[in-house]
Amino acid sequence: MAPPSKDPPNHQDADVRAVTDTPTVELPSALTCAGVPARRLKSGVFNGGVAAATSSEFFKSKSLWKPLANKWDHRLSKESKSRKASSLKGAAKYLAKPGIISLGGGLPSSDYFPFEHIEIRVPTVGQFSEEETKINGQDVRIGKHDVPEGKSAFDLAIALNYGQGTGSAQMLRFVTEHTEIVHNPPYQDWQCIVDVGSTYALDTLYRMFCERGDYVISEEYTFATAVETAAPLGVKFLGVKIDDEGLIPEDLDQLLENWDDQARGGRKPYVLYTVPSGQNPTGSTQGRVRRQEIYRVAQKHDLLIIEDEPYYFLQMQPYTGPNAPPAPLPATHEEFLNSLVPSLLKMDVDGRVIRMDSFSKVISPGSRLGWITATSQICERFIRNCEVSAQNPSGFSQVILHRLLDEHWGHAGYLDWLIFIRKEYTQRRDIILQACEKYLPKELASWNPPAAGMFQWIKIAVEKHPDFGKREVVDIEDDIFQASVGECVLLSPGSWFAAERGVKHTALFFRATFAAAAGPDMTEAIRRFSVALKRVFKWEENEQISV
Template identity: 50%
Template structure:
């Protein structure tokens, strides 16, 4: 069968070399038929079986419209965001060399154009890896489990010689900036299955991770020449702050509580914005937020808080950058040291794989993307915190218009994530685990983090002086935010005017002396020109072994007692 031409409603960025074909029809055709049922795990398998083998050769163009279900057709279209794009973003044109590749769809065409090397010159013939099989991914100390590993291999010519979908000859070559069709299909299905954006023209693009995606998004939506500014939590991910600052984007912090960013504070800031009082910065049009397991505070917005924040952004026409690396690490409430670990699952269940996975999805707080009737959310997802950080692969979801602008940026910057990383992730999450298996992996990971969190919180109860140190047990993520009452420092009792930052430095030095590293809260301040609102330290339960976690917290407690002369 001849490969189909590009989708007729695709943007000018459609640079496809071959496209995607199916057993009965072009994949794009499956999204043009009727149907309104939401996507399920069973429906994904049925659609793939009906469509047949995915054919996506080297550097073939693809987009999410090729892989979305017919249910999207009945949704309204998103708003347009031309008024937000920076001069840099608006001026970006499609890559000429990638545009030329669209002519390769003509039958019999011989290319002397693109500098795509021949796979015979790639010195990697085969790769293999062992991965755990669902449902028992990790050894649970509460039960006896036998772990089974599966060996996966991929060769250079598996597509032509073994009828595979993805191989080294494709992955090791140049590709499209949106990412490989093979992994983009999985990402699109996952996005619809979990988030189901409520407008029709949403799309995904693979990224080089959320930090790279954030840098591109800020350059797209904020402009130094316009005196643009960015709103975020008053304590925010330090690398995000360090990404924005060199771009000339002013940062302003929104007050927080135990549920993270406060909608009332966001509304108050925007309603009373004074350009002169804000040093010439114009009223912000972009909000950057981490709603689940926020870094550094560990706070998680509940569903109503997310809806309130979204409505404030609609009221003031603010675009939202939703960064959610910890979304799937939502944990049961902490029950106290006496029930340490008892609230987590033991990994054994009589439910089917589909039933278990879909039950897990129902426990998750709805995302801002799932509430986004306007298309004002650009959501960033990542494999870094839930599979492997070193893959440097993630994806974004936004309107077709915003994704098209992102691709223009990626074509001249990263050119998309590494093909070898995409291939390994495809072999793992699509070909081996499938959607249900991946969700089971996330469930296992969540349970492991819950046990780690409970160990850390139990150690805090044992070793930290509660009259000086307080905390809110995190419901997601991998961080705990420790609030230290600086007014209990002896210098305050003596009437001395020692600053919060001075006390923070003393406590940090004491921690190092005791043999524990914890992050200073001031490192995460959105507005560094203001005095900090309190004394905080961030600790994580992600890396250290349980016994080491307890030792570290004991040392932190000793540092507090020394600094505060307790």
């Protein structure tokens, strides 16, 4: 596979070339929302009973012309290699025998689940706001025995019993189809696993691929929890330099090219952890070409890529400034999907990307339900972990999300919801940007309009501080933090997100989120932060600030 070209046309699929031994075969068009019913018909009878064994293979389009994924045996940890399938779960195959009565498994009877039904009031498609839902929302009923009564593909009797490490067949089908619609991975044997959230998935992936003393590579500023999850396992983070588009591929390449086991005290890293869209904390988004370059370096050094993408659907409208009208929203689903930067998964011809998706930022964090997409080999090892640990997401979460996403909204309605979220986050981002422009002195602070995510990353011109060079940067950072708290505003100091702990900081940043606070509060918060900042820098108000 040739590396991706540097200058692709806009808004098209990554330049993945289909590889096939039978070049005369006609390739079917990619799955769309409208194509899902026909796709399901092709899959035959849906098996979604209590603890039904399931797999994405049942729910994907066949794509025999795509290459098979690489194998990763040489990257599996001792722990992961030694995992065996559960002996009791092995007996499940006998349950398929007609007429069999099982006294085998320890599944309790649904007779004693004290829930006759659940009803959820959820938005009608196109009327998504909280206010509209109160008035025009739909009441969707989830019964205990909806499946035998022919009312639904999922019910409480199934969802509230034990399940499989894959997640339920129902949710797995939805996320598999969604993944195919959005990313359509260019290798054959990709699968999804429904999990209890990306933090759990990340912990599991470290344990699957790393041994004590190993390094994981990431952006130089990164999601603090990713570092803190790794540390107790003896796994250290190494930061790669970033620019406005996030991780710099040349720096990644140099780091690996010049790797010295002895000097580094560890073997050459082979796991890259990256947040390509709306990166936490910097808010940067890798463009399409940037992603292709990163992927090419990963191929060169045979890296596994953990693509952590909670903010993928928080890609926003272009920032048009305080006085220009907003850019028009995507008019169709096709336009919407084409507006998104293609994921690393979408260009992953080798099966080296393990993508983590999450509903936390687009539905609710408390669902504790996400999914990974990876090769069938990696998914199989991942399931072995789940079944002797978190098992599978809550049945309440699974059945409620399934009813909402699959049966109430459907794939098309869910994309409409995501466009709604895009609009809302664009508005929120614009509020914080306008506040920054209004209140922050340009001499002391600079920032880029984030293209995705929920974070505004503000660079502080630490070199303008009277004590610069005399005191540590983190001490000046702490002064600003404490002064901000004094002014009744909380922003997160950039040093908290350093990939490498204990490193001497030369630059100074603060992270502000525009996800949570109401609009006027955000504006006021930035005003207060500005007051604190100026006080710490002993900076005199002057005419450069427009009030």
